[in-house]
Amino acid sequence: MALSLVNTLTRRKELFKPLRSSQVTVYNCGPTVYDFPTVGNWRAFVFDDILKRTLQYSGYQVKQVMNLTDVGHMTMTEEQKLQTGPSDITDNELGEDRLEKTARKTGKTVWEVAQFYIDDFVAGLVVLNCELPDVMPRATDHIAQQIAMIQQLETKGYTYITKQAVYFDTAKFARYGELSGQKLEDKLVGAREDVHVDPDKHHPADFRLWQINQPNHAMEWESPWGKGFPGWHIECSAMSTAYLGAPFDIHTGGVDHIAVHHENEIAQTEAALGVPMCRVWLHNEFLQIDGGRMGKSLGNAYTLQDIIQKGFNPLALRYFYLNAHYRSKQNFTWEALGGAAVAFKKLRKITAELMASTMPATVLPVYADRFVTAIEDDLNLPQALSVVWDLSKDGQVDAGAKLATLLDFDRVLGLQLDKGEIPDAQVTSSTGEQTAIEALVQERVEARRNKDFRRSDELRDQLFKEFGVVVEDTATGPKWVRKS
């Protein structure tokens, strides 16, 4: 086995060596349960599933923990979020706790809101054929562990208290900023300056461990510092330690978590325990919508429900994600999803026909080697899909062996290739195919403009393998023709 992964912490592609031979320990930052996840969030969670399946395919036993953030945290407007990234601003400063806001709008309690979105999230994992994590701890069920960790930090001198909160004192943690490569001095002049914060806070990067004196907050617990509730970051440190110990093997999340949330997790765990939190940090790049940002106010924060309502099989969305490397930005358009749906349907048809005519025989070693090489190269799923298409079009190999190999690859892909054809009623029309091709050609233009040549190569490959389309770059822009 030679799985290599690009570790955000070292900025290098490293050969993966688990800490224990028996089990690989993985922690994924999970959803905040006050609303439906967007297709952007689902990109992160499907990536987590692909990572788990790849590790399993490579012969490892995996323990996967994904937290559920069910403590209400602070509102930031989308503009503020854009300027500052996720932060730790209080309700009083910037309006309402997000869970409380949903509760008020729907006439439910915060607990009912959280439960509703947890159930919805788990159902979403199931329809996207993600294996359920081994543990999905809720932050509200682990208040004692969070308080205990804050006490450890306090005993070791890493905290201070103001009228509003117990803070982590980032100046005391020398390695603060290692993950993002940002120096603490730079954070001083960061964009967060223009957001009003606690006047008694020592440094802009200091973050809340426990909030106090916020009497209108619906969720609160007793603590040594007074009634209140935990800051957001501490739940991940406390719960990963509780279920995986420290250090554990792999931690994941979207790139937006690097600079604040994960930096803070590292600071808390390592200051409290005196050992590294985790060995390998993996971050998925963002999904964009129509080449730009997604947001509620923009009306493009599509959810899984939107996908299903439009008539798509949810696994077409899963297939869509597989087409971009997790470290590349990916562009969501309805046309591109339509293209994924066409290709996904074709693949299911190929396997369904094989299943009708033959029994699975032995896995083909040449294709299996190519597939393994792709997934073990920092989870290069677009490359792996390209192997899948080469195999499915190969007329020289034995049908039973082809079937066995496709079903074997599906242990990683998770496309339920053994479940038969996709009904015609689902959105996969040929007009969709034409626009899908154009959407992919356009995305390739964008990728090249951004000098993301890996992504532009992936798109060229995808166009050829899935649609038989060849793109030529001419002086007047790209031209495409069908070769098959």
Ligand code: AMP
């Ligand atoms: P949240 O519920 O906001 O904490 O997000 C859940 C996960 O989705 C986190 O790992 C985020 O980093 C990730 N995420 C948020 N937006 C996007 C996006 N547009 N594309 C990919 N991942 C995202």
Ligand code: ZN
């Ligand atoms: Zn986290």
